[in-house]
Each structure stands twice: as C-alpha cells, then as structure tokens.
Amino acid sequence: MIEIEHLSKRFQTGGGFLKRPRAMLAVRDVSLTIAKGEVVGVVGESGCGKSTLARLVLRLLEPSSGRVVLDGTDLTSLTARDLRAARKRMAMVFQDPYSSLDPRYSVADVLTEPFTVQRRPLPPGQIAEMLTAVGLPTEMAASHPHQLSGGQRQRVGIARALALRPDFVVLDEPTASLDVSIQAQIIDLLASLRDQMGLTYLFISHDLGLVRYFCDRIVVMYLGAVVEILPTADAAPRHPYTRALIDSGFVPDPARRRAIAPLSGEIPSPFDLPPGCAFAGRCPRATDRCRAERPTLDDTTHPTACFHPL
Amino acid sequence: MSALLELQNISVSIGSAQLLDGVSLRLERGQTLGLVGESGSGKSLTAMAAMGLLPLIGGHVSDGSVRFDGQDLASLNDTQRRALRGRRIGFVTQNPMTALDPVQRIGAQIDVVSRLHLGLTKQAARARTIDLLTQLRIPEAQAVAEAWPHQLSGGMKQRIVIAMALTGDPELIIADEPTTALDVTVQAQIIQILAGLVREKGVALLLITHDMGVVAQICDRVAVLYAGRLAEEGPVAPIFAAPQHPYTTALINCIPQEGMARGTLRGIPGAVPSARQYPSGCRFHPRCTRATADCAALTPPLITRGDGQAACLHLPEVAL
Amino acid sequence: MYSYLIRRVLMLVPVFLAVSLVIFLILHFIPGDPVDNLLKVGSSPSARAEIEARYGLDQPLAVQYGIWLGRVMQGDLGTAIVARRPVADLILQALPHSLRLGGLAMLFSSVVGVALGVVAALNRDKWPDRAVMGGVLLGSTMPSFWLGLILMLIFSVWLGWFPVSGARSASALVLPVLTIGLGGTALVARITRVAMIEASGRDFVTLLHAKGLSPLRIQLRHVLRHALIPVVTILALRIGWILGGAVTVEVVFARPGLGTLLIKSLSQHDYPVVQACLLMLAMAVMLGTLLGDILQAAMDPRVRAALA
Amino acid sequence: MTLPAPIRALRRPAGAPAGLWLLLVIAAAIAAPLLTPYAYDIQELPAAWQPPSAAHWLGTDEFGRDLLTRLIYGARTSLSVSGIAISISVLCGMTLGAAAAWFGGWFDRAVTTVVDLTWSFPEILIALILVAIIGPGTTGTMVAISVAYLAQFTRLTRAQIMTLKGETFIEAAASLGAGNAHILFRHLLPNALAPVLVSAMLATGDAIILEATLGFFGLGAQPPVPSWGGMMSAGSALVFKAPWIIIFPGLAVAITVVAINLYGDALIAELDIRARMRRAV
Amino acid sequence: QEAVFVLNTSEVGAPTYNPIKATNLNKATTLIFDRLVSQAADLSYHPWLAESWEEAPDGMSWTFHLKPGVKFHNGEPFNAATIAAWLQIFKTSENAYMTEAIASVEVVDDLTVKFVMSRPEPNMLYNLSSSYMSVIEPKSYTALGDNYGVTEVYGTGPFKLESFTVGQETVLTRNDDYTWGSPLAKNTGPAHIAKVTFREIAEDSTAFLELKTGGVDMLLGVPADLLPEVKKEPNLAVLTMPGQDVYYMPINVTKAPFDDIKVREAVAKAINQEEILASVFGGVGSIADTFLISALPESHVSDAAKIHYDPARANALLDEAGWVMGADGVRAKDGVPLKVSLWTQSDSIFRRLTEVVQAQLKAVGVEAEITTFDSSMIRDQYKTGTQQLAVRSYNWDNADIVDWFFGGDRLGYPNISMFNDPKAEELRKTAMTGSKNMAERVTNFTAYHEYVLTQFPMAPIYQPVDSVAYNADRLVLPEVLNSPGVGSTAVMDMEVKE
Ligand SMILES: Nc1ncnc2c1ncn2[C@@H]1O[C@H](COP(=O)(O)OP(=O)(O)OP(=O)(O)O)[C@@H](O)[C@H]1O
Ligand SMILES: Nc1ncnc2c1ncn2[C@@H]1O[C@H](COP(=O)(O)OP(=O)(O)OP(=O)(O)O)[C@@H](O)[C@H]1O
Ligand SMILES: [Mg+2]
Ligand SMILES: [Mg+2]
Secondary structure, eight states: OEEEEEEEEEEEEOOBTTBOOEEEEEEEEEEEEEOTTOEEEEEOOTTSSHHHHHHHHTTSSOOSEEEEEETTEEGGGOOHHHHHHHGGGEEEEOSOTTTSSOTTSOHHHHHHHHHHHTTOOOOTTHHHHHHHHTTOOGGGGGOOGGGSOHHHHHHHHHHHHHTTOOSEEEEESTTTTSOHHHHHHHHHHHHHHHHHHTOEEEEEESOHHHHHHHOSEEEEEETTEEEEEESSTTOOOOSHHHHHHHHHSOOSOGGGOOOOOOOOSOOOOTTSOOSSOTTGGGOTTOOHHHHHSOOOOOSSSSOBOOSSOO | OOOSEEEEEEEEEETTEEEEEEEEEEEOTTOEEEEEOSTTSSHHHHHHHHHTOGGGGTEEEEEEEEEETTEEGGGSOHHHHHHHBTTTEEEEOSOHHHHSOTTSOHHHHHHHHHHHHSOOOHHHHHHHHHHHHHHTTOTTHHHHHHSOGGGSOHHHHHHHHHHHHHHTOOSEEEEESTTTTSOHHHHHHHHHHHHHHHHHHOOEEEEEOSOHHHHHHHOSEEEEEETTEEEEEEEHHHHHHSOSSHHHHHHHHTSOOTTOOTTOOOOOSSOOOOGGGOOSSSTTGGGOTTOOHHHHHOOOOOEEETTEEEOOTTSTTOOO | OHHHHHHHHHHHHHHHHHHHHHHHHHHHHSOSOHHHHHSOTTOOHHHHHHHHHHTTTTSOHHHHHHHHHHHHHTTOOOBOTTTOSBHHHHHHHHHHHHHHHHHHHHHHHHHHHHHHHHHHHHTTTSHHHHHHHHHHHHHHHSOHHHHHHHHIIIIIIISOOSOSSSSSSGGGGHHHHHHHHHHHHHHHHHHHHHHHHHHHTSHHHHHHHHTTOOHHHIIIIIIHHHHHHHHHHHHHHTHHHHHHHHHHHHHHTTOOSHHHHHHHHHHHTOHHHHHHHHHHHHHHHHHHHHHHHHHHHHHOHHHHHHHO | OOOOHHHHHTTSTTHHHHHHHHHHHHHHHHTHHHHOSSOSSOOOGGGTTOOSOSSSTTOBOTTSOBHHHHHHHHHHHHHHHHHHHHHHHHHHHHHHHHHHHHHOHHHHHHHHHHHHHHHHSOHHHHHHHHHHHHOSSHHHHHHHHHHHHHHHHHHHHHHHHHHHHTSHHHHHHHHTTOOHHHIIIIIIHHHHHHHHHHHHHHHHHHHHHHHHHHHHTTOSSOTTSOOHHHHHHHHHTTTTTOTHHHHHHHHHHHHHHHHHHHHHHHHHHHHTOHHHHHHTO | OEEEEEOOGGGTTOOOOOTTTOSSOOTTHHHHOOOSEEEOTTSOEEESSEEEEEEOTTSSEEEEEEOTTOBOTTSOBOSHHHHHHHHHHHTTSTTGGGGTTEEEEEEEETTEEEEEESSOOTTHHHHHHSGGGOOOOHHHHHHHGGGBTTTBOOOSSSEEEEEEETTTEEEEEEOTTOOOOOTTSSOOSSOSOSEEEEEOOSOHHHHHHHHHTTSOSEESOOOGGGHHHHHHOTTEEEEEEOOOEEEEEEBOTTSTTTTSHHHHHHHHHHOOHHHHHHHTSTTOSEEOOSSSOTTSGGGOOOGGGSOOOOHHHHHHHHHHTTOEEOTTSOEEETTEEOEEEEEEESSHHHHHHHHHHHHHHHHTTOEEEEEEEOTTTHHHHHHTTOOSEEOEEEEOOSTHHHHHHHOGGGBTTTBTTOOOOHHHHHHHHHHHHSOSSHHHHHHHHHHHHHHHHHTOSEEEEEEOOEEEEEETTTEEOOSSOOSSSSSHHHHHHOEEOO
C-alpha cells in the first residue's frame, strides 16, 4: 500500500551572516513497503530521525530525495492542491498531546476542522460518534484542551486523525508523554480502532517493548538509517544494536533479575558521522571493517545492516 | 537498628491543599526503596519532604515526622539541616539537562560540595572531583571538569549529577526519576551506576521511578503511591508475585510483557485525580475494577501484612 | 569568539548603511526649507541657487546621500545651516553632556534597579516586594518631564538643594539623573525581579539547595548571576532609550546636550545637525546592541557556543 | 460557564481598582459635558490662578477655566488619541508582522532589520521627528504615535507567529490538508491576538505618556482643546506659582497608566500568557 | 568679580555674534562691540567711538572724528580705514538699508572719515547707534569667514569673547585695555566686573527660578506676568525702563475673509487690549493702539486712526460684510463658517496671549484655530504666505519698522500681512527717502503709519515695559541708567558685591 523509496532528508542549521551552515542527514536512504492492514513499528533512540521519517512519509516535510507512493500515487510529486485532497486518506497522531491541539479550539472545533479544511459537510451526530469511538463522553465536545488530561487530549487527537476515515495513519510516539497506565489505554484504543476500521499504521516509538507488543514488523533506526527490519515482533534480533535495545529494557519481574550490561560509549554527533557503521563506536562486535565501511541492509527476509550479525 | 530514613505518617501541604496524606516509609542502610506511582501521585513531594526542601516550593510537613538516622528533621535548625544535605543525603534530579548551572563549569559545581561539607581546599576538592568522575567511568575526567554543561550529553550530565550527590560521601541518595529523560541505552547505564553504588558503597537509595521494570530489577522494597496516599509498601518479590492492592496489580499489568497478544493490554481507566478534587473514601475507587459502595465511603486503613503494608478494603484483614 | 566578534562588528556595516539612509531620507520629507533661513527676503533666485550649491542641495538625492555619507565617513558632518559652524563642533560640545547624563542615569538605574529587584525577589509577595514593585510601577508611569518639573519644584525651588537648570556644576546633574534614572530603575528592577524568580524555580537551583548551600549564597551567587544576563542585555538594548529619555529631561532642565540640540535643530530644520544627532543616537544604539551581545556572550557559555 | 477574561481580570486584587479607575475615566470622558457646570473653553480671566476650592475642586488655570472640567475633557483627547493611534498601529503591525513571519525570506529579513532598528529608538524621538514632518495637532500626534509603536507590534506579532508556527497543532492542521489561509487566519492570528491585544493595551498606557510629552512640547492637541500634556505644558511655565495646574494632569496620567498596567497584568495572569508575552520581547 | 546674566528669551538661540550676518543679536553683543554713537535714555545721541561729528546743512554728507588710541581685542588699531572697510562689508548685510543712503566713504585722515550721501538720511545717528552697526574688526572678519562671531570675534568693546555655546551660554572676560567707554556711563575705563556669563534659558519661569535660587544674578528680560513673583522676593530688585516691544496681531490682507477690509477692521476691534493688559500682563505696561511704541513721535497719529476695542463696531462690521451669527456662536456666510487660522509661537507668553485672543475673537463670532510653531520655525511658515491671523511681537525703537513690516517688497516675511497697497507704497517712499531732516522724517512717517493703520493689516495689542530683575544681594546697579536699555553703558557701571 505504501512504498517508501530511498527517502532522505538533509537539514542545514546555523547558517548566518558570514557563517557556514552545518548539514546533517536526519533520514538516510530509507526504503520500506507497508502492506494494507499492517502495523509497522519504528524504534530508535531520541534524535535518530523517527519523527522526520514520519513527516516525510506524509509529506509534511519535503524530502531531499526519494519518493513515497501511496496506492500508486506518488505523493512526492503531487501539486499542493492535489496533495491536500490526498490528505483525506492519511493522518497523523502526534507525540505531544499538549501542543497538538489549538488552545483556542473546543473539542468540537477540533473535530470539525478536518471537515472544514476538506470542504466536506459535517454529518449530523458525527462529533458525538467520534467521541464515543475514542472513549470520551459526548459532553466533552464543549471542553477546551486546558480542561482535559493528557490521555483525554491524545484521544481527541486520535479522533481528529480518524475523522475523515483515512486508511493510513502515522502514530508518532503517541504515548511518549503519558503515564504507563494511560499509555496502555491508548494502545488498547488504537488496537481496537484498527480492527474496526481496517487501518494501516506506521507506529513510531522509542520503547522496543511497546513496539514488540503492538506491531507486526519492526524497523530499527540508528542515526537516520535503518539498521534492521524485524519481520515479526518476536523475531530474534540480528543487529547488535537491536540486541542492546532489548537488553536495556528492564523486565518487570523480580524473579527474572539479570545483570545489567549497558552499552558503553557515546552516540556520535549526527553532524559528523564516522565513515563506517554509525554504531561501531558502541558495538561490542565492531571490527576495523565496521569502522571503515558502512554496511547496507542485506537482502534477506530479515534485512540487517551489519557485517557481523548475531 | 533504626532505619536510616523514616517517614512517619507524614502529610504535606502547599497552601491550603493537602497533597500528601499519612505517608510512611522506612529505608535501611544499604537498601534500595523504589517509589512508584502515576504522575501527580506525590512522589516528588515525598522526596522533597525527605530532603527538607519543601519550603522551596512553598510547602511544609503538616503532620508526622521525617527522621534521618533517628533525628527528627523538624527539630533541627536551618544550618543543621543544610549540613545534612549534600553531606549525608545526596540528591539526583529527574532532568539532567536542567540540573546543572549552565553558566558554571562542571568541576566547580562538584567542587563546591566537598569544599563546603568536607572543608577541602580548592586543589583537594578538585582532586576529589576528578577521582569521583573517574570512578563513574567518565572518560577524560580532567577535561570534563573544565567543560561547560551544554557541552555534555544527557547521560554524561546525569553522571555529573550523581557525582555531585556522591561528593559528600552520603549515606542516603534520593534519586527522583533519574532516567526518565534519557534514552533507553543510557537509562540502563545510569541504573547500573546507581545499583553499583548500593552494592559497593553500601549507601541507601530512595529511587523514584515510574518504571516497574526498574523496580523489579534493582529494588529491595517498593512503595506504591496513589493520589498522595500510600497504596502498598513492602519487599519487591512478594509484591510482584502477589500484589495486595488492585492499583499495584493494575500498574504491573500496564507494561507490555514479552509474548503478550496484541489487544490484551488494558491500562487503568480514567486519570489520576487532581489534588483539589480527591475522591472520598479510597481515592482509587473510581478507577478500580473491584470497587464497591464501601470503597467510596470509607478510607481504607494502612494494614501491615508480613513485612509490608497495604491500604485496601478488600484485604482479608479489614473487617467491615 | 574572535571570529564572532569580527563578524558581529562587520554586521554593523549594513545596519549602519540602512540607518544612515533612513535618517537621510526622513529628513528630506520634513517640510520647510532651511535655505529660506539663510536668504535675505526678496533675494534673487541666483542667490538661492548659490546657497543650494554651497550646501549641495541642488544635487539629485542619491548623489546628496553619497556625498553626505562619504563625508560622514571621514568625520565631516557638514556645516550647521543655522548655527553656521561645523556640525562636528556642535556635536562635540553636546556629546559629553549627554554621555555624562546618560551614563550616570544608566549607572543609577542599573545599581538601584538591580538592588531593588533583588530585594523584591527575595521577599516575593511580601510587603517589601509589594512596596518596591508599587513604587517602581509608579516611577515608570510618570511622564519624565512631569517628574522632572516636580523634582525641580520640590528640591530646587522649595528646598533649594540643587540648581534649577543648566550644567554648570556637578550638583546640577542630580535631578536630571534621577529623573531619567527612575524610569530605567523601574525597568531594571522589574526584569531583575522576574528573572530572579524565574531562575529560582529552575532545577539547578533546587539542586544547589540539595547540595546544602545557604539560600542567600544561592540567591546572590547563582540566581542573581543568571538574572543579570537578561538585565544586562536589555539595559544595553535600552541605551537608545536612556539617551532618548534625556531629550525631554535636557529640555526641562535647560541642559546642553544632544537632546536639546536635536530638538532645537529639528524646529529650525537644520538638517545637517539633526542628521548628525540622529546618527549619534543610532551609533549609540548600535554600539549598545553590540555591547549587549558581547556581554551576553561573556556571561553565558551557551551563547558563546551557539556563536562560535 | 466561565466569564470572559477581561471581566475575570476585574476580580483579581489589583485588577479591581485598576479596572474601575479605567472605567471611571472612560465614562467621565464620554459623559464629560454632563459632569461639570463649566465649559472647557470659556475664559474667566479674573478668576485665573485659583487654587483648589469648593467652586473649583482642582482650581483654575491661567485663563480662569475650571481645571477639573479641562481634566475630564483632556481625558477625551488623551484617551482617544492614544487609543486610535494604538489601534492603527496594531492593525498595521499585525499585518506586517504576520506577513513577515508568513512569507519569510528576504521580506522577513528586511522587515526584521528595519523593525529592530526602529524598535531600538525611543518612541519619543520617532514621534518628535514625525510630528516635525506632519505638523503639530491631533492628527500628527496620532500618526506619530502609531508609527512609533509599529515596530513593537510588528515584532510581537512576528514573534508570536514564529513560535506558533512551531506548535504541533499547526502541523496537525496541515496534515489534515489545511491550506495556508486556513492556518494563518484560523490558527496563527487568533492565537497571536491575545498577547498582541494585551500589549496593545499596555502600549496605550505608554502612548498616553507619549501624547502628554508631545503636548508638553506644544505639538499635541491645539488650544483651546484640552489634553493632559497640553495642560501640563501650559502649567509648566508657572509651576511655582500654581503647581496644581501641572500636578493634577500629571497625576491623572500617572494613575491612569498605573491602572492600565495593573489591569493589563491581571489580564495577562487571567489569560495565562505571561510566558508568551515575555518570550516575544 | 564675576556675574551671571540670563538673556532675554527672545534672544535665545542667536547663532552668531557677527553683526553683519545676524538677524538676531543678543545683549552680549553690546559688550563685545562698541558703536560710533551712543544713545541716552532720552533717545538723544552722544559720542562713543566717534568723539564728534558734523552733518552738512543740506544733509548730503557727514564727517566723524574718531577717538584716538582705540584698539580691537586682537590688537588691530581702530581708525578711519577701519570704518571704510567695515562699511564696505556692511553693504552685504541683511540690514544694508541702514547705510543705503551712504554713497561713499572718504578717509580724510587717520581719525577722520566723511560719508558722502546719495540723499539726506535723518536717521543716520539712530542707525549708527544700533547694535547691528557694531564696529567689527575687518581683517579678522575677512580671514575668519563664517567662523567670525562663532568661534572667534574681535571688537573694541569692554569684554572679549572667551567661549560661546550656541543656545547655552557665552562667557566674556574683561578687556583690561578698555578706556574708551561711552560718556553716558560714569566709568569709561575697564569694567568693574571681570567676567560675565550670559546664559540662554528658553523658559522665562526657569530663568526666574534660577534668579530666585541664586543660580544667576540678573535677568535681562522679565515678562510682565512674572513681575509680581519677582517683587515677592525680598532679595530681588526690578529695574523698569520704557519698552521697545509691541505685541500685535498681523492680518493677512490677501487671504479671505481678510481681503475684505471690514472683516479686518472687525477682528482688529474685537481685541480687548485692556483685558489683555490686565489679565495676561498683570497690568504692567500699556496697551498698544498704534503700530509703534508710544515713545516715538511717529506714534502720535490722529485718534481716528488708533485702533481700540469696539465690540459693537466689530459685530456691526461683520454683519455688514455678510457674516451672520449662527446658533453655535460662529458666524457664517453662504453656509461657510467664519473659521480662520491663528498662528503663534511656542513661547509660553505667546501661547497664553493667543488663547485669550482666540477667546476674544470667538466673542464676536470668529472661530480661530491656533497652530503653534517653534519660534525659530515660524518665520519659514510666514514665508509661505498661507497665514491668516497671527500673534507676534517685535522689538525696535524706530519708525522705520513700519517700512520693514509693511513694505510691499517684503511680502511673506517680514511683511506677514502681505500688505501691498499703492498709496502706502508712495507714502513709504517719501518717509524712507524723502526727508531732509528729522522733523520732516517724523511728519512723513506719521502720515505713512497713519495710513497703514486705517487699512488694518494688523491689530495692535500691547506694549510692555522693559524689566530687568537682579539679585540685589549680589549686584549693585548705578543709580541712574542713562541708556535706553541694559547694555554696555549699564554694565560698565555695574558692580558685584563680594
Ligand atoms: N526542522 C529541522 N531542522 C533542523 N534539524 C532538524 C529539524 N527537525 C529535526 N532535526 C534534526 O534531525 C534529527 C532527527 O530528528 P527527529 O525529530 O526526526 O528525531 P526523533 O527520532 O523523532 O527524536 P525524538 O525521539 O526525540 O522525537 C535530530 O538531530 C534533529 O535535531
Ligand atoms: N508547587 C506546587 N504547588 C501546588 N501543587 C503542587 C506543587 N507541586 C506539586 N503539586 C501537586 O502535588 C501533587 C503531587 O506532585 P508531585 O510532583 O509530587 O508528583 P509526582 O508523583 O512526582 O509526579 P511526576 O511523576 O509527574 O513527577 C500533584 O497533584 C501536583 O499537582
Ligand atoms: Mg520525535
Ligand atoms: Mg515528580
């Protein structure tokens, strides 16, 4: 359904009067296919380009190169007008429920907005229906964001994303700023909505445990590049970085205590990446080759970009 | 042997709002106590109360007492309390990004502790600082001491904050969500460091976290706070094996476990009530799956069970 | 850092060009012809042409600007049309007075303002805070000419402590400095207070307390240091304001200075003098921003890092 | 239902007296002819220079005109001149600032440079020069004041919109397919409005002082129309002989401006926009 | 011995001490320069740099015998050649008309010059006593160019220029070689005061406060409304002399509705001079009912020509001219309200006077809109000729001021009234150039003046007295002051109490 082909994004920062700007690749040559009805997860640490990827996929950012094809239409070449029309089919839920709602809009206004901007009539009873669908009381339509808790706001954000019945939704860390208890509610809600509406999700998170619980396939990113695509949620990792991510999680079971063996070393600056594998500096298996040459995803059913996979 | 830190039935108020209500905790030397609960349940307030820092945010202990090594903090004067902070009690804050003074070099910020509390000279203090940084496996400690905070990564800064907490050779470290703002890989590093301190130096650790995984892995005891009250407290193993309070159960169940099928995560319905509108009776009852009419009416007492305690009307000991 | 300084100074060049162009153009829209002032009534057009030629007023605007700018660059500010002497002389006569007044007012505002701000912040929401902030608010809402007149009435006329006007003795500076300074004090006190309170709430301050430092030391050594960053920046930015505030006050106290010179020349349509005065003020403003940026960089390593 | 913020601000401790004073001044200005038995312009030369008395509560001026009457009529001039001037300034400043933030690029850079420059100059200087160009009188004063404050509102609006542009809800609207116009007029401007309007209100206070200062230089409203600045200007000549002529208008200015500031502070607190206002400076 | 004087506000901002180029000279000028002839309080003429002089019986030549031993501040000698050079330079002056009648200057010997006249000039001695005809030092004048009078200036006067800051202050130090003072003063040889500072203070009240608080020693001009305040102070003394100012309201005869002489007369007679004298000027001074100060014989015109407050006539004239009183108290004609502009300058006394005038005009149904201009700027405005009414004053003690302000060749400024009447021009010519002696000149000027008055190009308002206030604890003034104002003569005899 979605084909992401060699997508890259280059950011320049800091340029000024008589000052040279610095450039970095926030997303580097990412290719990915998502089938209809699939839930694909993207994990990676802060700053590895997850959000940038999400924006590129929905063309909220112009890619530096590569394309995104949604059901045969190349989103990257659409005119502004056609793109706006195409947005009916795709939606995004944002990380920060606090700034993703206009403070001046009531919940009803927020939910009406998709119809207004797409010049569609608002079906009667639609708002109540949407609120119910995301588990909010219908009276809440008159409330303003500042009267809602984080979880409630995120539900409103989800309702807004689904208002126009899209088939593809990008979820950019929808639970990162919520309590675990609320996170569980939201994940639960997203799962049931997907079942009801036959949605396709690109689910972004930094929490590998959560992604493994929620997704069919998992893309692991490190400093802008995909390092591994786990074909199933419970597939054994092949990339040492994925392994380290799994090992960094704490199992909530005192009976299964284990020694903590954290990674050493620092994440390199994205502005001057080493020539070889970006992870080489922290990788226990790194060799001279890793430091000199950049590995690419291999062509297996479990693509991994590593010279020494597990 | 008396506990190193003991909160006896403390209540904390800010202005007219009572934000903590009858919280009791005990922490022995060499032990790690995990303090968990959802956001807004009062974890940080508890830490501030233990540090004697509530006045900073305009609050005070309105009832009960905070005892450190048998001494009631309330009976000490300001100078005496200050002599404890940084010396015998170290503090690690949640966000390492904002915990350091951005306009002072790293070294100076650490040095001041040993100069103040240990009476070291400038050179001796710096030597100690370098020594500590090296112990925390910070590469090029000398250079780091001369660096400005903004030149360091988050994980590095958190290690600096820990070094600062360690400088006075404390008996107790209070760490308020020390890893929340950090990446998972870094988080593991920091937890490992803290756990190592307990193991190697025998300090007591009050670890505030919202990650039940961390609690399960490194804590000896855990205290669960909900809406300003203690829901349950006790040794980690039995609580994880058989939680006494429905809230504890619910919290544990919020974490996706390996092999769980999609759609089985339930979460806790509703949200933490705000301090201005705590529900009557058991404060958890509106969100509790087992709530009855009694739960809304009666405040459950804190019942001691074995080595721990819990506050729920559904405990067999509670006779209605 | 040095490369930054050089860049920052070079950046003043286009700004200066822009300012000078604006100043040059604005003054050409002012109605009234200074040449008339010089002409004998009923003099012939050729006499007018001669005078226009003498002051370069017959050239196209762009050429006039070019010539003017070229001369300004060489320090030649032209000849005052009405006062008939080199503008530079007039400016040099006026500038020391304005600098003395502005400098003292600035000093007064910063010292007193920071002190009051600290007192207010340390006693947040208690009576000293209320009193300081109330006084400060009142001080900043009184028109400066009015304040000047009232001060003059009380201290010079009724009490006879200070001279009424002029700049003939140091004591003549007291009331004008007070008048300008009070407005600045209000600003500084307010910023200091807010910045202190804001800084007090920052995490690192909590940590300083947790390290066992004494609260007073924390406030004065750490919090105040942070609070001073915005104070210094804003003060530097407000150099123009202080000098501008001097305009009315100089007039009220009949003091020599750029303000009096500007007002007088403005009403006499003495373009070269007005241009020079505005240019001086603009330079002061530009140097102020430069100074502010440098001080900020000096006080805050993060800023230095962002600039390097 | 909650009351609108301007009314809620009235219930705050300092907001109440401040708001009431402002209402009083505005009401007095509107109802001026009904409030006093005297005319603002009829001279009663033998009655000149009278100190405050039962007949003339605030005394009389050099032409024997009742000062209270002139003070009330002066409120008309001062408030309307500053109010209108600031309104014009806000309209132009918002347009300019929004355009700069929206279009970016060289236009933004040009606007920012000019605006930053003028912003660094004291308003009084800008106003003085403009009045010299336009000529004295109420119109000149109004134009001068509006231009003098243009930079402030342009900056503020631009800063607001730049901050808002980074907010997720803007991206959210874009992700729904919202066009530029929708984002600008339905999200950015409405959100930028509160801080701009509040600072407009505070600026009106400053504008009253500025108007008075221009009046003091004899460049404001022309006689016999009273304005606070003009009254003080006239009174300044003989301040030692009849101090009341200058004291009362000065107090009127100071108290009104204090009230505007206090009420503005209450409004800021009520609207919860303190951080946004500060960020924009 | 040092003293601080404050210049009259009307002299503030005088940009130069160059009497040739200046249009506005302040009092300090009279201490730097001497003149050929001095004038006594009774307006009679006495020797100064000229020890004696003869006028030819037909008025066609004048011979002046100069005082020997006079030296300029820069050491240059003063002699007949100086006079010739100076008068040559004076031809380029704004005030060249003063020497218009001099055809040529002959140097008879070192100390004797002869003016050959192109016509008789009965006003010769007056002109030579005017401060505009201060004797400059020609060599330095030529050498210094525009700087003469600004950075340096050399005269023969009792004081030398030490420093001059335009609009601020002028410091003069005593010329210790000075022995050639006017015989009108008791002391002709170096002045008693060693250093005089002239301060320029734009606000009369500030100046008064300075005097009151001891910041300065003397005010060279005290406006009438401040006199009562001065008199309240025990340590201050006031010296009052006949004034040389006239306050008046020029009426632009070319601008409707004032192109109608009836309207002009009406507004002129709507001005209540007595009320203004009493209320604005506290009764000090006198009303003006002609254009000239009453000390001048040319002011004695027929009673009919004098302009006095006459509201009945004003109203009647306006009715006659078709301006009907409206309900709002403003007259109108053909639906056009009688609104006119009234210009004034920003000095406080003018603003107050103008507001009263405005109210008085309103009383007869004329609505005047005041526009205030800076005093130095208003002249440019007059040059545009767009004014209707204005309030202003002049300071002069010779009848030729009528020519200055109403001459048809000076429209705009100084002829603010834009008055250009053929008959007046004829009378003016006779008055200016057709008189052989003083008596004839007086007759001619009186006729010219009288005619101008009947055309109402202005309305006279007020004649102040000249008041000087000083700190009696500090200054001792001579008992009798034999000069028309406080200038060089007065300062020579002045002493400072230590
Ligand atoms: N508009 C931008 N301009 C310049 N750099 C940017 C921009 N947006 C993102 N970046 C940089 O690109 C990199 C990737 O950012 P991105 O937000 O995609 O990371 P992320 O994986 O979503 O991180 P997080 O987990 O913190 O949300 C970061 O280093 C970030 O600083
Ligand atoms: N300064 C304060 N003034 C008023 N209320 C406060 C203040 N600080 C905290 N509270 C309230 O006290 C309650 C407990 O706060 P606390 O910060 O202890 O929660 P927490 O458990 O640490 O939450 P988190 O996980 O978000 O850090 C909350 O309801 C909070 O709103
Ligand atoms: Mg992100
Ligand atoms: Mg907390």
